[in-house]
Amino acid sequence: MILFEPTLATSKAVDTSVRISLAGTDGLLLDVSCGPYDKALQQRLWALNNTLRDPQSFPGLIETVPGVNNLLVIYDPRKIPPDAAAQVLSDLWVSSSPTPIKGKHFVIDMIYGGEHGMDLDYVAEQTGLTPRDVIALHSSVTYTVAALGSMPGFPYLVGLPPALEVPRRQIPRTLIPKGSVVIAGEQASVFPCPGPCGWHVIGHADFDGFDSQAMPPALLSPGDTLVFRSKAQLK
Numbered sequence: 001m002i003l004f005e006p007t008l009a010t011s012k013a014v015d016t017s018v019r020i021s022l023a024g025t026d027g028l029l030l031d032v033s034c035g036p037y038d039k040a041l042q043q044r045l046w047a048l049n050n051t052l053r054d055p056q057s058f059p060g061l062i063e064t065v066p067g068v069n070n071l072l073v074i075y076d077p078r079k080i081p082p083d084a085a086a087q088v089l090s091d092l093w094v095s096s097s098p099t100p101i102k103g104k105h106f107v108i109d110m111i112y113g114g115e116h117g118m119d120l121d122y123v124a125e126q127t128g129l130t131p132r133d134v135i136a137l138h139s140s141v142t143y144t145v146a147a148l149g150s151m152p153g154f155p156y157l158v159g160l161p162p163a164l165e166v167p168r169r170q171i172p173r174t175l176i177p178k179g180s181v182v183i184a185g186e187q188a189s190v191f192p193c194p195g196p197c198g199w200h201v202i203g204h205a206d207f208d209g210f211d212s213q214a215m216p217p218a219l220l221s222p223g224d225t226l227v228f229r230s231k232a233q234l235k
Contacts, residue, residue: 020086031070043098101223116204137161145224153192153210153218172198179207
């Protein structure tokens with residue numbers, strides 16, 4: 001159920017709209033319909049998320065979950081009714097502006113190809129590159145964590161070179177190992193734990209992305225940056 005859908009000018013280059021809809025009995029989903037990933041819009045969502053950390057900004061707030069192009073707000077409907085909560089959220093969005101996050105930087109050593117990256121050759125074939133070219137491109141850029149989701153500690157990374165963009169697999173794998181380095185579409189990631197996956201596995205890293213006993217339990221946070229570094233030459 002969409003509560004309302006005001007048109008908002010989000011930047012000089014992009015004119016989009018925001019939808020605020022019910023998410024269960026105690027949640028609101030603010031969804032920015034902007035199509036492809038937009039850095040300024042994502043930074044604006046981060047700014048809104050930071051504003052909501054102030055208990056005075058949103059009565060009855062329990063939790064926020066920032067995603068890519070969206071923000072989930074969990075609140076106590078006994079303290080503020082849904083319509084009023086949606087209006088507060090909309091007002092805060094209108095007053096927000098893109099704010100970069102100075103996150104941590106990580107270097108992730110990994111092994112490309114072979115048993116560790118069964119889709120490397122396929123990605124090379126689909127992109128018209130050699131496997132070495134794929135490795136060189138993938139490890140040549142700095143990635144930014146746009147959001148965490150899908151599974152605990154799973155980072156949605158932006159910054160993948162356009163030359164490496166390949167659609168998701170038509171048939172997902174039911175299980176890939178923890179530490180699998182994957183790409184699909186415009187995004188990249190590294191698996192914090194074993195799980196199903198429809199992305200392309202190009203390598204493996206010793207990556208402990210989630211620890212339920214740690215605080216915070218996820219190693220990465222939105223705004224963090226990372227680079228992948230090859231541990232061995234392709235054979």
